[in-house]
Amino acid sequence: MTQTATFRSILAHEPIPSDDQHGYLHIQGAFCPKQQRRDGREQQEEKQESYWTVETLQTALSRVFQHNFASLGFPMAATQVEVLDTVAPFTKIRLIYETPLQALHVLVVIRQRKTTIQSLFQCIDLDEHFGSRPIQATLLTQQPQLSDTIAWTRSSPPKFRRLLMRPGESETLLQEERATTRFVFVSNLLQNEHDADWDEPFWVAQAIRSAFAVDVEVFVNHKSLSKYCHLGFRSAEEAQQAVATYQGKQVEWKWAGATGTEHSITSGMLFLDYASITQRSRRRLVRGDGPGEPSRSECTSLTADVQIPGLVLIPDFVSPEEEAVLLAVLDGPHAPWAPAQNTPTEGGTVKRSVQHCGYVFDYRTADVLRDRSNSGADCPPMPAVDRGDKTLEEYLGESVREGCGWEVVAGVIERVRRTTFSDEDDGEHSYKTINQLTVNRYAPGEGIGSHVDTPSAFGDGLISISLGSGIVMEFNCVQEETKGLRKQVFLPPRSLLLMSKEARYSWEHMIVSRMTDTIDGEVVRRGTRVSLTLRTALDKNGSPMACVESHSFPPCWGNPNLLSPLATPDCERNHVHAVYDAIATQWHHTRGKRGVLWPGATQFLQKLPPGSVVADVGCGDGKYFPAIWEAGSYVIGTDISLPLLETATSAASLCDEGVPESRRVSEPRRHLRNRPAIAVADCMSVPLRTGSCDAAICIAVMHHLSNESRRRRCIEELTEVCI
Template identity: 30%
Template sequence: MDNNHQSNYKLKKTEKKFLRKQIKARHTLLRHEGIETVSYATQSLVVANGGLGNGVSRNQLLPVLEKCGRVDALLMPPNKPYSFARYKTTEESKSAYVTLNGKEIVDDLGQKIILYLNFVEKELYLSTTLRDTGAQWKELGPQVLPPGLMVIEEIISSEDEKVLLESVDWTEDTDDQNSQKSLKHRRVKHFGYEFHYENNNVDKDKPLPGGLPDIYVSILDKWLKEGYIKHKPNQLTINQYEPGHGIPAHVDTHSAFEDEIISLSLGSEIVMDFKHPDGVTVPVMLPRRSLLVMTGESRYLWTHGITPRKFDTVQASEGHKSGIVTSDVGDLTLSKRGVRTSFTFRRVRRTPCNCSYPWVCDNQRKERPPSFPESDKEACQLEQEYVHRVYEEIAGHFSSTRHSPWPHIVAFLKALPSGSIVADIGCGNGKYLGINEELFMIGCDRSQNLVDICRERRFQTFVCDALAVPVRSGSCDACLSIAVIHHFATAERRVAALQELVRLLRPGGKALIYVWAMEQEYKKQKSKYLRGNKIGQGKKVEINSDTPAQGLLVEQMLDIGHENSVDSVPSINDFQEGGCHSRKVITAKLPIHTNRTSFYSQDVLVPWHLRGNPDKDKPVEPFGPVGSHDPRPVFHRYYHVFCEGELETACQTLSDVTILQSYYDQGNWCVILQKV
């Protein structure tokens, strides 16, 4: 082959490869976002890979687009890896389509990405779908903060900011009296009282020597005099955050601190997310040198947290500082984070909390606060007792209730190329292993009894722990993790389980992950898990579930007189008073969840009411004392239910991973990630 033919061959090969990727981008947009492209030229283009969600800012993308013509509008939805550009004329959009398709640019993180453009109708991005992007932000009305929340800009001068930052001596001995500590992702110092992160509380009987330094006391006195705060704090936590770090969503413990909590932001601006239990999220911009004051509902009911990322989505227009980051897709861009130091002041509570939110108040619920594992060893013990052992005992009954595959999971498997190697990590009874016969699927589970059921169905399965899968790295085209990761008892172990999924994937491989959601009502949709169901003459039926909404599919699972149908059962209170045969429930110090109700704690024990005897030759042995013969034992499974954004946050801590899609599916938070 001569040089000309060789060059032409390479060119055609490159063109074919580009065309395949462009078609793939078009299909991905349609399948995951409902964005339909057209084959003819219009004034409007969708730019795949050119979005805020994958690190491309408005200031970076707009000049590239404007080289091809006059851009009438650039719409950039928050957290999406695409944008919409509308040109003045069709000829200009044609020029962009030809010139920019396949163009390589460097995003704001310094990574190379390739743009793929397709034509769309103008009406598309004005559709209900796009207008509703971030609609939950608008439910409180424009520029309305959560009740009781206040942001005061320029609370101190730049000179005072410098003095305050220089007053923090991070070089001091870590054992000094001011309780300086270094957490995994940030440096921390405490004054007045040490804040204990393992239980989000303070030891009220052990104040730190010296109290608050005079420099901070004088500032607090000034704020009191000016009316910005009503009470003088006596506890201070100073945190220093590097770009890319954050804090999980949380509510400051009611019994630990009084109503007013204030936080001074120095060094860099940040977006803090406030989330209501019903799913409404309000991203609030905290400018540099601003004071955040939380009282009332915003302090007691809403969670607040900072997503770990290096850029925040903010308003592009000049003059916009504090307040809600709106969902105006025509006015959003990225803001690069810097080193931020926060000074959080609180007043230690000396009397019981009597707030107006008793259902989330640790004082008024009269429950012992959850005792989280303090070591990996304790976490392993908890999982062994309340996950592994339970599933071994209930495997037969569990499998008998697992019939109907979930549509989104089926769609994920059906969309994979023929011949793909897929691993289902935590496969249970293997109900997803035979969905697509064009795939080569293997499954694994920690339960020997569940794996035995899979093998009876002639599936390729084996027993292993999800933290150590004996499969070669980079050998899988896709992985499933359905209702598994929420069984790990610490954040570190949950991230390790995600990392193990990524290890198995080849570059470009995808993983679909499902976990239980804290929010069983989201965007005005109530999960089926919360809905009461009746059969026959008003008989209430309680079905166990491995995902919240999956449990009560009465039409598909039960018939009157069927051997797996169930009778009415006592309330959870009855079991707590002695009828329960789950061992060590009391010593676990975790709240027992009431089935078919909302979650009020992220770490819970969920009852499984065993019905019948799947193995008639082997009597069921409950976890109770020897000699117990209750024919209907109750077992308890440990769950960490995820708040909105928590699963994405955990995924973002992984290297070489991009999140393709995140969504809510009937009581579950779900993510599709890709190894890059």
């Protein structure tokens, strides 16, 4: 779960009518039908095309919530259902119940059963495809005067300070309030971090409210329940009073559980501080994006007008024919889209699809995964040209004519490396060290959050080629003097955008998630855009990483085995297989024949019923064969090293010369050893039928497998031959 997502569990963030004792429940999700995309993933229906309106949704939800649906376990009907959003995908719904306790019951049902939007609508026989994610449910506070829309951002040093601000508050006011805002951060909530009862934000909120004995909003997130929370008091004075009273004290948290049982636990020594302002919200204030403020500036299509030093737009960098071939391979049915990854910038996961070549960019850590042999860091190499005597353009032309998609990707990358970009102030530059490609696919409505590409991960010179639909990219200045300045640039299809120097480091770039762009006054509907982002991944010293490339296509990424454990990594080939092949004979004489076995393994073998068939995966020179035979079982041995297996079959291995007495096979069992059943095989793919063995052993093999997915795969294989 990402930082932003954790704040989903904020309690009490919506103003509600002040009248009564009703219970208010917020449910969140995408309450709008989804289309199945070609790649099988879900896509929210485009709002313009959807028949699904606030009214349809309101009617459907009323049917769901104004009945007691036994199948869903809702214990009571809501007295009112309100759709709070006015546009698809309608994410916020408010349910009003007769009493807070009723609302609480429904909350518990939704959370415990992980109720999905699909299951909600299924029960009224709505024949549409909705999301399969659990609904998020939040109980609303009874203190309407406290809440406003609140902006949270990630922590910035000092660690626990967070912003809580109300729209319309001026920066000066916030600055003044800084010392004593009405918002307070409280840490050390628990003496014992693992207090089992304290596991539900609702109880936490209840206990804190009753301990502070004044109306207070409680902001907790699931991950930090045991550690900290934020409190919103009605005034700075009340906050001040609370800080003075509770600083360094221990308090007794008391709450009534779902069944009414009283609970109580003791806090740690509380630490309280006022919440502070973060940069992001400051920027919002500077650029005046609050309610009633002037709306966004219009987009200019020419970078010349935009004037961000280091920003260069080259129209028609790829030809329409090249574009068609590129789209066919990158966005076709076999496009190797990576699994969704977490990104803290966009509230959970990257919504658009992404592919990486060369090195994976990890959105969770905002860093490049430099060790390609780690699990999750495995991705196709950079496609490279192999053009013989042809010029690059001849090679590209031929590849386009023959529809060789990967060759065209490789050729275009090479064209970028050879392009010289000129800069009035700074002379000429080219980016020959490009070693990383990220392909982004933006369906209409999808975008990318505002960011500067991690400077320690990528060098100067970020290049983005747009294919398919054009799009407006927005630039937000983060340089101190001009912070908050914002410019928009239209990136036409087939153009190349270079962000270098100031444009790369002092401006964030983003693509707003929306269905249309306003380009020079005209509203233009977005289509699907596929972009190629080319960058130079850096090592920890800031030098370009090696370019991992291949000119055999398609690069080894037959999706869905993008991270296939089946391919033997070079490190295993060179440092395991080759070594055992080379030392097989010595190994057998110095290790195998000495017959030193692991007691755990021999005990296991002895416990097997006589007559069992045992797979010895990675059997090497058959060191365990005598123990298996001696236990009255049969063995089938496999190993990747033929020389090692040869020693298992050699006369030497079958006679007892040099073998300690205790490891020799007794006379009645000798016949078993005459013809050991062995095969050269990779333990990633054991050539034995499912369930054909009674037991499997795999001794001193696992540590030779160089990543987690390969180790897991080996264990799966072992299990499979025995089921």
